[in-house]
Structure formats: C-alpha cells, structure tokens
Amino acid sequence: MRLEVKDLRKSYGPVAVLKGVDLAVEAGRVLAFLGANGAGKSTLLNCVSGAQAADTGNILVGDASLWGLGPRQVQEQGMAIIYQQNLVFEGLSVAENIFLGHEVRRGGRVDRRAQNARARDLLERLGVDDIDPRAELGTLGVGERKVVEIARALRLKPKFLILDEPTASLSDKEAKALHDVIRQAVSSDGVGVIYVTHFLDEVHKIADQVTILRDGRILWTRPVHEVSIADMTDAISPDALATGLEKVPFRTDGPEVLRLDALTTDFVGPIDVALHAGEMLGIYGLMGAGRTELLQCLSGAVARSGGTLALNGAERDLASPREALAQGIALVASDRKEQSLFASLAAVENLLVPHLGRSPMPRILRKRSRERIEFKLAARRLNIQPPNPRLQGQRFSGGNAQKIMVSRWLIEGTGLQLLLLDEPTQGVDVGSRYELYEALADLKRAGTAIIVASSDATEICHLADKVLVLGRGQQVALIDNPHDEGLLIELAHKAEHGTRQDIPRGTA
Template structure:
C-alpha cells in the first residue's frame, strides 16, 4: 500500500465550554509504531476516542486507506480493523479468556455459540502473540496485569485489526513484562499491523517508537519526528511550551538522625502470601522510598499501615502510639493519608466536585448542627488547591474533568486539610505528564521540608532514588536492603529486586 494507512486531518471536537481538539492532524503508516505525546489535557484521550468511534468530530475528516470514512460508532471502527486498548482494560473478570476475546462477536451456528471453536481460535491468537501458555478456559480475573494486556491484544486481533491503539499499556507492568510487551508489538508490526502508542515514559518512546506526533492544548505542534533521535529536551519543550528540568528537587544536606524524631515505626509486620517480617522507620520530614517489582508486597505494606489491611504479626506505631490494626478511620485520625495506586477507582469520586473530593476526609470540621457548612467547605477546599497550584481553581467542577496530574493534586489537597503527619504515596506520578511530574516532585519535597513524613512506592527506580532520602528494597515480600539514597544506584537496586526471580 502506498501512502498512510490512517490520516486524521484538522479534527475538531468540542464539549460544553471546552474545545478538546482544535484541528489535530495525525498520519500512521502500516507496520510502524507511531507514538502520541502530550501533557494530560492535550487531547490524546479525546483523539483516540474519535478514532475508536466513541466520539464524533465536529470538523475535520478521517481517511482510511485513502478513503474518507465516518466512524459513527465503535462497531464501525472495529469493522474497519481499528482496535483500541485503553489504559483501564475493558475485560470482564468473571468470563473466560476465550469468552473475553470473542465478546460481542461470538462464533455461532444456527443460533448456538460454538465454544469449542472459539477456544481453538483463541489458542491460535494467543500463540500468535507468543502466549500459548495462557489457558483459554481460565477466568480473566485470575490473570496478572500482563496476561490481561495479552488478552486485550488477542481480542483486537480477533477483529483482524490493522491498527491497534495502546493507551499507556506499560502503566501496570513490571520491568520484565514491559520487555515482553515490546516483543509482541514488534511481532505485530513485522506482520504489517500499525500501532499508535501513548506513553509518558521517554525511555519507552526511544525503545519501541518509530515516529512521534506531539499534541499541545488540542493542536498538533509537531508530526513525523524520529522517536529515536529527537532530543528529549525538544520533545518536552514541544509538549509543555517551556523547558522542563528532569532534575529532582535538591535533597537537604545529610542530617543528624537525632535531629528529626521518628514518626513511623514498623516492627516485624507480616501478612500471609504478601510480605513477611518487615521493619523500618520514617522520621518527620524524611522521604523513604520502597523499591521492588510489581507484586513484591510494596503496595500491601502501605495499605496495611493505612489500616486497609490487617497485619497478622508485628506492630505499627505513629509518634510512639500503637495504631489500631486494620482501621482506616483510626489511621486517618492519627494523621495518616494515602494516595493510592489507582486514584480514579480508589481515591476519587469522579462525578463529584473537586471541593467534595478534597474535603471528604475532613467533613467533621465543617459540620454545624448535623449539617455541612457548604461555604466553609468551599473556602477550605479552595485554599488547599491554591496551595498546591491545582488548575483550574474552580472547586465546583467535577474532578473527572481534571488532568491526571491535577487529579493527583486533589488527592494530596485532601490530606492537607487533615493536617496529615504521614503521607503514603503509591505510584504518585503514574499517568502524569513530564511537566506535572516536575510539579509533583517539588510539591512532595516541599511537604517533607515542612515536617511531613513521606513513604513512597514507585515502579520507576530513578524516581525512588531521585526523591527518597532513604531506600528500602523489597523482594518477594521481604526487606532485603536499606540504604541512604545517595549510597545506592539503579543497577544495584535492580540486581537486588530481581535476584532469585524468574526474569
């Protein structure tokens, strides 16, 4: 085929009060990995929903194999061979692998589903992706995040997809799983399948991408750039409109430990099949990072400190006082806040206002004779979001309208209102663009400098090392090394977390 497989020309999409796309151009050729970059709010999600048939453009046109098309519904995109794998996978956990792959287009004869035929076809698709080991009769809910990604790709191939859009596909994957994802993508492009790849991780763009299109404020600001040779500083400047330093905020000078009191004491806590005999401390004003592979027990440790899980052994103390095991309310009253890994499903009420999301853990402060003082609530929430430079500052807006970085700021603002003493951060910059990352890093360091103790989990080792004062390495549920962040490097951490693993 000569010419692009897909062309999107001058695409415009408006929502009430918002022009999400303001003349976007994109062209994709068969067999390439085309990376789509832009800050949160740049229009990437809206663009791929137009391509998926979920939104209809108000202006512009979409050209497929040289012919203008109308994507009036998701089924129209699927029929053409355009498949979208969203960051939040749309699989049904209670159905089998084969049933998920053929969901909506089950193979049938005379009105009866041909389950055996579907299973055979599903095995062939999984084998094509190099994952014939995934049992097609297993429930999808029993699979790992990486396994679910493969099932989503197999579903796309079941529609004879010629273009697959992948939205942050590595966000929930461990290091070795990302490498396997890239192998699958290379196999697909070798067969002529085109991939539109969305990621905030520059190292992934370099490794898997061919060309790059950059969006900013709903417009295409650069197209056809080389993914491998375009300088990172140039890409960042295009996305943000300014130069953004990748440097983390400066750490304070090494302090005498006795100058800062121990705030959190974790002594020998454990939970069966999750983590075992974990002990460490966090001092006021200190950032301690937990480094480890996905599934090593890092998130479970944070949730246990927060009271969302109950330890079967050990003790947790805050400022010398024992915390009631398995009680979130007791943890919050003691001054502990959690920004969880999945903020949209675990921390935010997306359809509620920014103000209510910020104030929900402090509503007692605004209660008057059994009723919430709405004016006091709005004033306090507005003050909190302004402290964190959350944009926009209109706290009556639904929190779902915010970018990923500003949604994370809303979660942090919630804990500012509670006078939080210990802040637990689980993947604080997941799905956040580079500009917002720099802002979040500065904010976290500012909170620590004000005396808040911070316990941080991240799958990105450079982030742990760049932000933390001390690092605790977790492998298979056990703490295997504790070190000053200045005294350990990325290769040492990776060696520790992967030692004895199957990768």
C-alpha cells in the same frame, strides 16, 4: 492505507480542549503520541474511537469517514482501542476473553475445542507460546492480560490499533515482552499503531515516529531517530528540564513518627523499619511484591496479622482507614479513579471531601468562599488544569486528577503526620511529575513523614532518603538511598527469582 485526523476541534462548554488537530498514521507503523496531562490526548483518542463526538473536523480511515459513528461502527471500519485499565474478565478462560461476544459456535453451542484452537493461533501469530488458551484469566500476570486484550482486538483484523499507556502498570520485563508482541502485530498484520505513553525511555524501543500534542494542538511530528529524550521532555513540558530537585534533609535525631516491628499481613512481612518526621521512605519491588498491601495495612484497609505498629511512640491497631485518618495517616491510592476520585463530584469537593466536618473545615456550616480559596491555592501550587473548581472529577486528565488527590494533604491544618503514596506518578507526564515532587518536598519541610511505593526505580532514587526493597512479600533490604537504579532492580529481581543468598552483602 492511513488514518487521518483533520482539523479536529472539541470544547467542553467554554473550555477548548482540541484546537484544530491534524494527525496522520500509516499502516504498518508505530506512532508514539505524547503530551502533558490535560493536553487533550484522551479527548482525541475518544473522538477517534467514537466514544465522544468532536465539534468539527473529520477522521478518515483510508477514504472512509468516521464522522458521527459510534464505537461499534468505528470498530467495523477497522479501528480498535485498548485502554490503560484492563478490560478482561476473571472467571473466564483466555480463549473465552478473546472471543467474548463473538464466540465460535457449532450447532448453536459454543465449540470450545475450535475456540481454543483459534485463540492459540492468534497468540502464536503474536509470537506468544507460553499462554494457554484454556487457562483461567485470574492465573495470568498483568502483562499477560494486556496481551490477551491485544489478541482480542486483533481477532477483528483492525487496520489501526490505539494503545493507551499499555505499560503503565507493567514491570520492565513485562513491558519488553509487550513491545515484542506489538512489533509482531505490526510486521505480520500490517497494523498501524498509535502508542500513548508517559515513559519517554520506551519511545525509541517501540516507535517509528513521535508526535507531541501541547495545549490542544500538534506541536510537531518527527522520525524517532531524530529526537532525544531531552527533545521530547522540552516539547511536552518546557520547564521540566530547568527544574532541579532540591534534596530536603531531615533530622535523624528528630521525633520518630512510625515504627514497625515484625509487622505482618497475610502476605507481607515481617517488616522492620522506623521513620522520622520529614523523612521519606521509598518502597521498591516488582509487580506483586507486596508494596500496595503494605501501604493498605498502614492505612487501616488491610488487617495486620502480627507484629506491632507504633505512631509517635504509641502502639496502634488501625482497624479502618477512618481510624488511620484520625491518627494523621492518609493514603493516595494508585487506582485513583476507583479508590480516590469521585467522578461526579466537583473538583473542589474532591479536594476537600476527607476534611468536611473535621479540621480544617467547619463541622456545621460550610463556607463556600473558604472552599473556593483552598481550591484556588491548590490549583496555583500544582498547576491544576483547568483550574475550574466546579468541573466534575471525571473531566480531569489522569495527571491533573492526581494533583487534586495529593493537594488534599497540602491544605494547612489537616493534622497529617504520615502520607502514603502508591505509584504517585503512574500515568503522569514529566512536567506534572516534577510539580508533584516539589509538593512532596514542601511536605517534608513541614515535618510530614512520607512513604512512596513505586515500581519506578528512578523515581525512588529521586525521592527517597532510604529504601525498603520487597520481594514476594518479604523485606529483602533496608538501605540508605543508593542513587543507583540498577542496584534496586537487581535486588528486586533476585528477591523474586533467586534466594536470599543472592542478595549483595550489607543490604539485607
């Protein structure tokens, strides 16, 4: 049994996204599917799953064609897809999520005992024995929720399973556990898996083969043991290997932009840190450590419960994001589709929306020509693809959408003093990642203070001048960048699972 994609083509108006894609996936095998943001991965997955119709070509599961079928009909032919965003529901139990829409009934009523038993059997078949089917979903971690989604998909006994960046928001430990679950599903049920990821270091841990999609075409498919991370990087983004990150210095005697003294929220703190103009602070910690809540507090979205926040030497009480923006503080949120991007607005409007009616955009009459120039500059600076100012935000890939979000704060005259970024390269390919890094370096050169919160220790070591490590909401360490991912991971894990006595001397 195999899944085959034959000469698939798809265009949006004059823009060709898929340009004759041929792909084959064998049952019982894992295919890592890689490509730059905007290469066409999401479009291809949507066509295979029935969410979108291709223009020409064919998709076959065995001898059965999926051409013209909708999502439910495709599912009935043995295809299942799990998207990056969790589609499970708090307020329901694990078993209720697994059997949602297909409840186990007896005498017209849901038989919860039988449903729980079947859910337990499904989980055990995946090698999972530490998730109680009766548990309310809200008590589960992010990785466990992804396991519940996989169990729900496998309940329908699919022949092929598409996983779209399943580990994008997981810790290393959760990612390893999920890999084990996927491998168990492949070996016990013979499921064929298309595994989409931007984390190249996990390809050798999970896949049998690797396929690279570049500019709407398959570049190559190879056995995983024949390719290195450098091979994959070069195939996805040929310029990435040649791009060196220049370390941009800052003046330690320069003006102090931000000072936090014993700052607390309901969960985070106390936090003590100072940040100078042109300095970048990295915030590192495991999932749930408090990284996002700290950034939300600094951006006015979460209330400060104690301590002080001083901006340019003056104590501030930021009651809202609007007030923070007026003080020159901006946040690029991790969930760009829910918190930053306006799906139905054009790209140029998404770029300029924080500035309309304020500097640098005129307050009364909008100048469309000036707006188009700003978008052209942003597209050229960060290689936004496609460089179409009128294209709706929802039409851009995750990485290109993120470039638009960051470009908001590269426009001259915005008055930006402190930029906050939460998981800035989540779901972003290796080439786009370095383009974003260079944009942040430009902001540093201009004297902007930057705080980057990330669960990627390598990214923190690439970018930060100093690092704040959080664990269970508390400040565990504030250190100069050690350029040692292992040390940051060790500090974070000891903070979550040990005591402060476990933290190496000189870091707390």
